[in-house]
Amino acid sequence: MDFQFTAEQTALRHEVRRFLDEELGDQPAERDSFSPEFSKKLAKRGWIGIGWPREYGGGGMGPVEQMIFREEFVGADAPVGYHLTAERQVAPSLLLHGSDEQRAEYIPQILNADISFALGLSEPGSGSDLASVATRAVRDGDDYVVNGQKIWTSLAQRADAIWLVTRTNPDAPKHKGISILLLDLKSPGIEVRPLINMADGHGFNEVFFTDVRVPARNRVGEEDRGWYLLVEHLDFERSGIERIVGTRKLFDETVAYVQSLPANHVARRRARLALAQLAIELDLGRLLAYRVAWMQSQGLVPNYEASISKMFGTEWQQRMSRTALAIVGLDGAAARDSSSFARRVQRQYLSSVSATIGGGTSEIQRNIIATRGLGLPRS
Numbered sequence: 001m002d003f004q005f006t007a008e009q010t011a012l013r014h015e016v017r018r019f020l021d022e023e024l025g026d027q028p029a030e031r032d033s034f035s036p037e038f039s040k041k042l043a044k045r046g047w048i049g050i051g052w053p054r055e056y057g058g059g060g061m062g063p064v065e066q067m068i069f070r071e072e073f074v075g076a077d078a079p080v081g082y083h084l085t086a087e088r089q090v091a092p093s094l095l096l097h098g099s100d101e102q103r104a105e106y107i108p109q110i111l112n113a114d115i116s117f118a119l120g121l122s123e124p125g126s127g128s129d130l131a132s133v134a135t136r137a138v139r140d141g142d143d144y145v146v147n148g149q150k151i152w153t154s155l156a157q158r159a160d161a162i163w164l165v166t167r168t169n170p171d172a173p174k175h176k177g178i179s180i181l182l183l184d185l186k187s188p189g190i191e192v193r194p195l196i197n198m199a200d201g202h203g204f205n206e207v208f209f210t211d212v213r214v215p216a217r218n219r220v221g222e223e224d225r226g227w228y229l230l231v232e233h234l235d236f237e238r239s240g241i242e243r244i245v246g247t248r249k250l251f252d253e254t255v256a257y258v259q260s261l262p263a264n265h266v267a268r269r270r271a272r273l274a275l276a277q278l279a280i281e282l283d284l285g286r287l288l289a290y291r292v293a294w295m296q297s298q299g300l301v302p303n304y305e306a307s308i309s310k311m312f313g314t315e316w317q318q319r320m321s322r323t324a325l326a327i328v329g330l331d332g333a334a335a336r337d338s339s340s341f342a343r344r345v346q347r348q349y350l351s352s353v354s355a356t357i358g359g360g361t362s363e364i365q366r367n368i369i370a371t372r373g374l375g376l377p378r379s
């Protein structure tokens with residue numbers, strides 16, 4: 001394993017940094033992460049799907065270059081929310097399992113930032129145990145008719161389409177009766193209801209499906225075999241460097257804040273060792289993510305390694321946010337001015353609570369590491 005980046009990869013990273021400096025320099029620190037305009041700018045440069053094969057319109061580069069892009073964009077808090085899910089999860093699944101028609105329809109739209117996706121996996125009774133999903137899809141002629149409910153569906157209020165996990169065979173063992181459908185979120189019979197999180201943000205939703213008709217040609221992969229796609233899909237989600245670098249900016253800002261305090265300030269003295277520890281962990285988290293990208297570049301399929309990276313990155317986000325909140329003290333709890341550092345700390349602290357739940361909880365990641373990584377029995 002060699003973590004030296006090539007001269008071309010380093011040049012690419014610098015090019016992305018220059019672009020981000022120009023694009024984000026004047027923007028407010030607290031900005032909307034869902035920006036079709038920003039995604040379009042990346043699409044025009046060919047910077048969406050740079051790791052996909054050229055035959056599908058991608059950049060023909062590899063997983064390491066893709067990771068460098070994500071590290072820079074997410075690390076700079078760039079507004080990539082419009083295209084990230086489609087680029088990271090939907091397109092790779094379509095490239096592997098989609099029909100020619102599906103690839104012809106969706107891949108160009110994703111590359112051009114003309115479509116955004118929400119992910120309809122979790123249900124009120126089905127989160128960690130995803131194989132128990134109950135949203136029904138019943139075949140009726142050339143369509144499926146979908147009835148049921150999803151929950152915690154991020155960005156369903158803004159996305160164009162949804163990657164939907166449905167049950168097509170209720171009589172088969174639960175892993176063997178699942179199918180994946182792609183559908184337009186404006187389809188008749190879909191109702192999206194907001195869920196407001198404790199940071200007062202509208203990130204996720206409940207989504208209700210009542211007799212929603214979906215053309216059968218929108219099923220990805222074989223009927224009843226969706227579970228196997230889903231496992232891969234979750235690995236795509238967990239594989240990224242986004243988790244660890246998602247709070248890197250806050251870390252840099254916290255260090256700068258502490259440096260700006262008077263030399264004898266009590267918080268300055270107290271923060272030194274905690275920030276040193278976090279710096280070590282940040283480097284470690286980046287290396288864990290680099291390992292995943294390196295494995296992908298060698299044609300290996302990261303599995304428990306992705307879980308280690310996801311779990312470590314999200315738990316680091318929480319340690320980082322907690323430390324920053326302790327440093328700003330009561331200012332953090334009271335801050336209302338959206339441009340203030342204390343306010344950003346407060347919001348990051350509140351939203352970091354969910355980091356170890358979304359994309360699979362830390363307990364589930366530890367189960368995967370214990371069983372698939374260490375060969376230990378299921379409890």
Ligand SMILES: Cc1cc2nc3c(=O)[nH]c(=O)nc-3n(C[C@H](O)[C@H](O)[C@H](O)COP(=O)(O)OP(=O)(O)OC[C@H]3O[C@@H](n4cnc5c(N)ncnc54)[C@H](O)[C@@H]3O)c2cc1C
Nearest residue numbers: 119120121122127128152153154354357358359360361363
């Ligand atoms: C910010 C955020 C965004 C999200 N976005 C989406 C989205 O876009 N689309 C989507 O479909 N879902 C989304 N989710 C839902 C997320 O995937 C689920 O919340 C998560 O998988 C946990 O499921 P659950 O909430 O049903 O909890 P449960 O599965 O009920 O778990 C409850 C508790 O029990 C523990 N537990 C469960 N099973 C085990 C076990 N076998 N061993 C040990 N402990 C266990 C869990 O770790 C957890 O602590 C999002 C969640 C969050 C927080």
